[in-house]
Amino acid sequence: MDEALEVLDLVADSGLDGVVTWLLRLLGLLVLLAGVGLWLFAEVGLLVPALLVGGGIVLLVAPSVLLALAEVV
Numbered sequence: 001m002d003e004a005l006e007v008l009d010l011v012a013d014s015g016l017d018g019v020v021t022w023l024l025r026l027l028g029l030l031v032l033l034a035g036v037g038l039w040l041f042a043e044v045g046l047l048v049p050a051l052l053v054g055g056g057i058v059l060l061v062a063p064s065v066l067l068a069l070a071e072v073v
Helices: 002-014 017-041 047-072
Strands: none
Touching: 002 047, 017 047
């Protein structure tokens, strides 16, 4: 976890925190939509779409929380 915070601190210091945050949010939105699409239009069961939706939500929320945590530390 310390290594991840060091990388986030380096990103925050370089001024790219907004770009990285929005890229991760965009990736989270795509993963979320892929999970919902699999759930609605494919016969793959419930586990894979649920994991994709959960991962998408984490990617949407986590960048803001991690960057705020890196600024506090």
